[in-house]
Amino acid sequence: MSFAILADELQVKYRSPKGAWVNAVAGLSFDVRSGEVVGFLGPNGAGKSTTIKALMGFVRPAGGRCEVFGLPAGSIQAKSRIGYLPELALYYPFLTPVETLTLYGELQGLRGAALRNQVRELLATVGLGDAMTKQNRNLSKGMLQRVGIAQSLLGQPELLILDEVTSGLDPVGRKELRALLKERQKQGCTLFFSSHELSEVEMLCDRILIVHKGRLIEERQIDSLKNELRQYLLTYRGAVPMLDLASEWNEQVEGGTYEARFSDKERLIQAISRVQEHGQAIVDVVAQEGSLEDYFVETIGRAA
Amino acid sequence: MKLRMWWALARGVVLESLRRKDLWVVAILGFIIIASAGALGFFGINGLEVFAKDLAFTVLGLFSSIIAIMTASRMLPEEIKNRTLYPLLARPISRFDLLLGKLAGSILVTWVAFFMLSALAAVALAMFHVRFEWIMAQYVFVKMLGLAVLCSVSLALSTFMTPSAAATMSFVLALGSATLIRALVLAYSSASAPLQVLFKFLNCCVPQYQLFDLGSRASNIGWPAVPLWVVGFLSSYAVVYSCAMLVIGWAKFRKQAI
Numbered sequence: 294m295s296f297a298i299l300a301d302e303l304q305v306k307y308r309s310p311k312g313a314w315v316n317a318v319a320g321l322s323f324d325v326r327s328g329e330v331v332g333f334l335g336p337n338g339a340g341k342s343t344t345i346k347a348l349m350g351f352v353r354p355a356g357g358r359c360e361v362f363g364l365p366a367g368s369i370q371a372k373s374r375i376g377y378l379p380e381l382a383l384y385y386p387f388l389t390p391v392e393t394l395t396l397y398g399e400l401q402g403l404r405g406a407a408l409r410n411q412v413r414e415l416l417a418t419v420g421l422g423d424a425m426t427k428q429n430r431n432l433s434k435g436m437l438q439r440v441g442i443a444q445s446l447l448g449q450p451e452l453l454i455l456d457e458v459t460s461g462l463d464p465v466g467r468k469e470l471r472a473l474l475k476e477r478q479k480q481g482c483t484l485f486f487s488s489h490e491l492s493e494v495e496m497l498c499d500r501i502l503i504v505h506k507g508r509l510i511e512e513r514q515i516d517s518l519k520n521e522l523r524q525y526l527l528t529y530r531g532a533v534p535m536l537d538l539a540s541e542w543n544e545q546v547e548g549g550t551y552e553a554r555f556s557d558k559e560r561l562i563q564a565i566s567r568v569q570e571h572g573q574a575i576v577d578v579v580a581q582e583g584s585l586e587d588y589f590v591e592t593i594g595r596a597a
Numbered sequence: 598m599k600l601r602m603w604w605a606l607a608r609g610v611v612l613e614s615l616r617r618k619d620l621w622v623v624a625i626l627g628f629i630i631i632a633s634a635g636a637l638g639f640f641g642i643n644g645l646e647v648f649a650k651d652l653a654f655t656v657l658g659l660f661s662s663i664i665a666i667m668t669a670s671r672m673l674p675e676e677i678k679n680r681t682l683y684p685l686l687a688r689p690i691s692r693f694d695l696l697l698g699k700l701a702g703s704i705l706v707t708w709v710a711f712f713m714l715s716a717l718a719a720v721a722l723a724m725f726h727v728r729f730e731w732i733m734a735q736y737v738f739v740k741m742l743g744l745a746v747l748c749s750v751s752l753a754l755s756t757f758m759t760p761s762a763a764a765t766m767s768f769v770l771a772l773g774s775a776t777l778i779r780a781l782v783l784a785y786s787s788a789s790a791p792l793q794v795l796f797k798f799l800n801c802c803v804p805q806y807q808l809f810d811l812g813s814r815a816s817n818i819g820w821p822a823v824p825l826w827v828v829g830f831l832s833s834y835a836v837v838y839s840c841a842m843l844v845i846g847w848a849k850f851r852k853q854a855i
Contacts, residue, residue: 350686400605
C-alpha cells in the first residue's frame with residue numbers, strides 16, 4: 294500500500310514568549326493512503342496547522358518521522374508533488390491573480406503557453422474569470438481564498454494539503470469548491486485538509502483524524518461513523534414497553550402515542566414487530582442523521 | 598532552470614515594489630531637491646556647478662540607500678508576517694533559491710530607483726550646462742555595486758532581527774562605516790598584537806561603503822576617472838561581500854521555523 298503521507302511519532306516544539314519549550318505536536322502518528330480524502334480536525338491550538346507546516350517543511354520536527362510519498366517532508370522532490378493552501382494567506386497585494394499564479398507556476402517549473410493556459414483555466418474554474426486583472430488588494434477575502442485554491446492546483450499536484458480550506462468562502466463558493474475537490478479526487482488526487490466546517494468534512498471525507506493537544510485522539514472512517522451516529526425514531530400507539538430495546542423511550546407523547554429511539558436498525562425492526570404483535574399501530578418511523586459536530590465536541594470533551 | 602526561478606522571484610519583487618507608492622514618494626522627493634538645485638542655474642546664478650553636482654550626488658546616494666535598506670530589510674519579515682512566504686516555499690524551491698531571488702529583486706528595485714533618480718539628476722545638471730565626464734559614469738556604476746552590497750547586508754540582517762532593527766542597523770552601517778573604519782585604523786596602530794588581529798578582522802567584516810562613493814571626486818571639475826583596475830577590484834569586492842552576506846542570511850534562514 295502506498296502512503297501519500299506518513300507521520301510516525303511526530304514531535305514539533307516551539308519556544309513560548311516566556312522562553313519555555315512547548316510541545317505543539319506530541320508524538321503524532323497517522324497515515325494517508327494515496328487517493329484518500331482525509332479531514333484533519335481538532336480545536337484551535339490542537340496542532341493541526343503545525344502538523345501541516347511540518348509536512349511542508351516549514352518547521353523542523355523535534356522528533357519522529359514525517360514523509361510525503363516516501364520522501365522526506367519538505368524536500369524539493371516531495372514539494373513538487375504537493376499543492377498547498379495556507380491558512381489565512383494574503384497574496385502580494387499589488388499583483389493581479391494572473392501575475393500571482395504565473396509567479397507560482399514558474400516556480401513550479403511551468404513555462405510559456407502551458408503556464409498561461411493553466412493559469413487562465415484555473416482562475417476561471419475557481420470563479421475569478423472576471424477578476425483576473427484586478428490587483429489582489431482590491432479582492433474580497435473570499436476571492437483571495439479562491440486565488441489560494443487556484444494556486445494550490447497549479448501543476449496538477451498528486452496531493453493537496455489544504456489548511457482551513459473553506460475559510461472566507463460563501464455557501465456558493467463552498468459548493469463549487471466541493472465539486473472541484475471531488476473532481477480532483479476522481480482524477481486520483483489525494484486530499485488532506487483541515488477545517489472547522491464539519492458539514493464540509495462530512496460531505497468530502499473518506500476518513501477523519503481528530504487531534505487534541507498535539508496527539509491523535511480519534512481516527513474514523515466517515516461512513517461507519519455516520520452509521521453509528523444515525524438514530525431511528527419510532528412513534529406508535531398503545532402501551533407497548535420498549536425499555537429493553539430502545540436507547541430512549543417516552544410514554545404518551547401526545548394523544549396516546551409513544552416514542553422510542555433506537556441506535557441500530559436491528560432493534561428498530563424488532564420493535565416494529567413487537568408493536569405489530571401487540572396489535573398496535575405504527576404512526577411514524579424516522580431516520581435521524583447524527584451530528585458530526587456533537588460527536589466532535591463529545592470526543593474532545595472526553596480527551597480533555 | 599534555476600535562473601528562471603530566480604528571475605521569477607526577482608520580477609515579483611520588482612513588480613510589487615514599483616506599484617507601491619513609497620518608491621515614488623522617494624523619487625518625487627529626490628526630484629524636488631535636485632530640481633531646486635537645477636532651478637538655481639535656470640535663474641542665472643553661475644559658479645554653482647560644484648554645489649549642484651555635490652547636492653545631486655548626495656541626494657542620489659542618500660535616497661537610493663534609503664530605498665535599498667527599506668526594500669531589502671522589510672522584504673523577508675513582511676513575507677513571513679503576511680504569510681506570502683508559505684505558497685512560495687511550498688513550491689519545489691530551496692530556501693537558498695528563495696533568498697537569492699529576493700536579493701536579486703531588491704537589488705533590481707534599488708537600481709531602477711537609482712536610475713530614475715540619476716536621470717532626474719542628469720536633467721537638473723544639464724540645466725547648469727554641466728559637461729558629462731567619464732567619472733560620472735564610474736560614479737553610477739560603482740554606486741550600483743555599493744547598493745547591491747547594502748541590499749545584501751540589509752537582507753542578511755533581517756534574518757537575525759526585526760525589520761526595524763535591521764533597517765536601523767543597516768542605516769548605521771551605511772552612514773557610519775567610514776567613521777567606524779577610521780576609528781579601527783586609529784585604534785590598530787596603538788593596540789597590542791592580539792587586539793590588532795581583532796581590529797583587522799573587524800575591518801574585514803564591516804562593509805566598506807565609502808569605497809563605493811565617488812560622489813566627492815565626481816563633484817569636482819576636471820578630476821580624472823578612477824583607474825579600471827580599481828573598478829575591477831570594487832566589483833570583485835561587491836560580489837564576494839554580497840555572496841558572503843547571502844550565505845550568512847541563508848545559514849540563519851534555512852532552519853528557521855516560519
